[in-house]
Amino acid sequence: MTSPNASSEHALDIPRDYNAATWFIDRHLKDGRADKVAFIDADGSHTYGQLADKVNRAGNALKGLGLHMENRIAMIMLDTVDFPAVFWGAVKAGIVPIPLNTLLTTGDYGYMLSDSRARVLVISEELFDKVEPILPDLPMLEHVVISGKNAHGHTLLSDLLAKAEPKLKTAETTRDDVAFWLYSSGSTGAPKGAVHLQRDLPATAVHYGQQVLGIREDDVTYSAAKLFFAYGLGNGMTFSLHVGATSVLLKDRPTPEAVMKLLKDHQPTIFYGVPTLYGTILADPQYRRETASTRLRACVSAGEALPEDVGRRWEERFGAAILDGLGSTEMLHIFLSNRHGEVRYGTSGKPVPGYELKICSDDGHEVPQGEMGELVVRGPSSATAYWNQREKSLKTFRGEWTHTGDKYYVDDDGYYRYAGRGDDMLKVGGIWVSPFEVEAALISHDKVLEAAVVGETDAEGLVKPKAFVVLAPGETGSEVLKEELQAYVKSKLAPYKYPRWVEFVEALPKTATGKIQRFKLRGTLSQK
Template identity: 30%
Template structure:
């Protein structure tokens, strides 16, 4: 049973005001101010663990000293304000070090997933005209294969597989307190520069540049589900814009003993803006894990580091729910807040989080261009299972039609965010635009409304109900079908680990509802199970929603951020239909 929650939403939303300074730098806010505070400098910024068993910790003072060294290395390599620096690294301390180094020299950090193949890397490096790439050793073959096609790329900084602190050099404490930036000529600059050798020669003092809140800081490429990937350019102030949602979705973060962990890749908005940077902004420790996700590993990390706050994709929660039904019987957990985003959680997972973990999951909605705009906050306003939540304070969100008019409650339309909040002040969460693509930037807006491409309806209480991506909706036998509800229903069956619903082309009905199903361990898929699953859905949803066809599959296609790629399965069905015609 959901606990009774006093609804404080109206006053929180109505009374909130943005206070964005003219000058703002993410590195100063997330690291330097803590490193320069004697009472906080030794606080842990990052706990690190790898799948191979390596562990390490990095204090805020140590993070600052390492960032200063790398800033000096990048300056010696000729990096200037506004230059793009690619970070092709997994979840490891060097990501935080490189981000802080880029921000405090005014460069634009471009995080990239280590799962990208040569073609994906080549497009992004070419399009961004990145001048430096900081690359984990495991990714070197992909970079070697494309480097000749990336003429702007001047230098590769290679990071060894194992993390190691740079030996203390010349400052004692590592805080950014000196104007004695390293201008020596003793850093070797061959085409391939090794991180540790370069850092060992660099000073740990650096004078950071002053940046405006509106200056560019981060370039993140969207997944490219429609057309080529687009680079969303985020300003320094975008972090400020994320904070109301982060604080609320993490049940009023920070509190005294808060520790954060998320498997979300720090190369993506979810891991970067929903985990790493806000945790550091509030001076709290975050756990970085270099390894594959599994339910067992997730619970072990939560227990070992006494994690209180987390961001877990619905897919991850489903895996954990199916693998360990009663986790508190096996693990000593300190969790007090779970945020989830990327797909609808569904009431099966929602109820499991409450009963098995003792935490009401806070769903959140956002995207790279304007992140953390809608969600819940258990304890501040009641969650409605299956709802995306309400607009977070500081964000004016509405459901609009094709012409940009706000639709009536209960009517499906496109979720959009206004440039101005309800006070008439500019919302700092917005991206600056798509990199070298003004046409796409312009197309993103209808007047002052920035469109998300996601469909939802809003009820009379201001809660949004996700209906899917505009291109995920389809019609079957004249009925409009949203896949999320059917998928959630299938997952409630004990035989189903995960499911994806797409249209199957049909000459008579236009489309049939088809489900791709991943079975739980030890379950065999057969004709009898198909009938059982169809009856399961038919008994809980509308008759036209049950899957007329079910195909068992070993794994669903997912993006590197853990989002389901229904488009891949939809195209597969289209190709099959064409081959049969």
């Protein structure tokens, strides 16, 4: 097929007969990139030619286990080259891969494996203990394949690949065939399996990766966000494969120490992070451009809105602007973003080419500019539905429009400003208050590392903001500091928005993507 370029109207020219692996994997051999490095992981460098061979073998290995088109496999895999090999091997064979969060509990895996009815599970050896107790309770699961060296009594992926044929016929899929699923991160409750099509993968790579981020073939990229969820899947895999760039994978947890070492060792040009990580790195004064990557030309943030103060301080210290944006599992990647040379910290930027946004009232009508409402989006990468969740699907996917559940307003310059999740908003004295706005004010205080704000009921039964605060290293909580923070917020925002209560905590509950789980904090409050 030809390049899935976007026209002047931002529509992708994808043929009816289409398999995404042809573009993202096989094309590179024809274009002369067989010897170019595609991925760098803990085991070293892997070229596009080696990747294509591994993809073919993975597809044949899955077929050898008795899988056919549209059968599903679950992936609980750390970030190594085995992940793209299995993912694209499945896609090329017409089999549906379902990457799962590697940080979940045994119960979570039991739910997702049962819900998806996956016939094969490919799992990293380090994670096998989490699923071993539930394997007898999964009658649909026929095979467990281990990525690593310890088979745990099952089959090693490396053995299957070694025995498999190196040539694989591409499945005769269409652009509207199901390609893969992704489960939502669960920031607002139980995970839901979002069903994505073959056409969704090039859509995000073109519209965001090329047209906003400007990723190039000569880039070396690193994403602290892991491959198993939507943001990391684009960052660490599809964007680089789309243009023929190189992506560095980190198997371990992306602690500030691990991330900074990787940036120093591999000198990437693009770094993808999340607000929490950016803030934690900034909390240590020894971290700066000279101790990271001196080649860094662009940074990206998503998962939660980036506080204005964090963005400004990062750019000053590391010499590269952060393009903060909004994406979702349902839309696969970022559809609202800041741009190079037009960064407005404290905002989510403007719509990504190819996507249309509206801000609507509760009754579904579009509100005037400046008024707050729910953000709804339509574009070429929307999931078709949540698996086996018809009611939730109907509420989220309404015709061409996807309802995000996020509250936004558009400022006088056309930038979109985040106000919080719909169920996080607080009404104080009859006026809506955005928890994010109060959190951003708190985080700009030099003694605060992180903050989360929820509603608490006072003695009169009225809802007021309560702040949970993680202090910067070396700081200690006290009544004096609480009053200092309250006064500080009053000086930054309208006085009625200040937190009536401040509670110091060691850590905030979060999803693996870095999103604060405020509903857990509200649950804690209600139990007191």
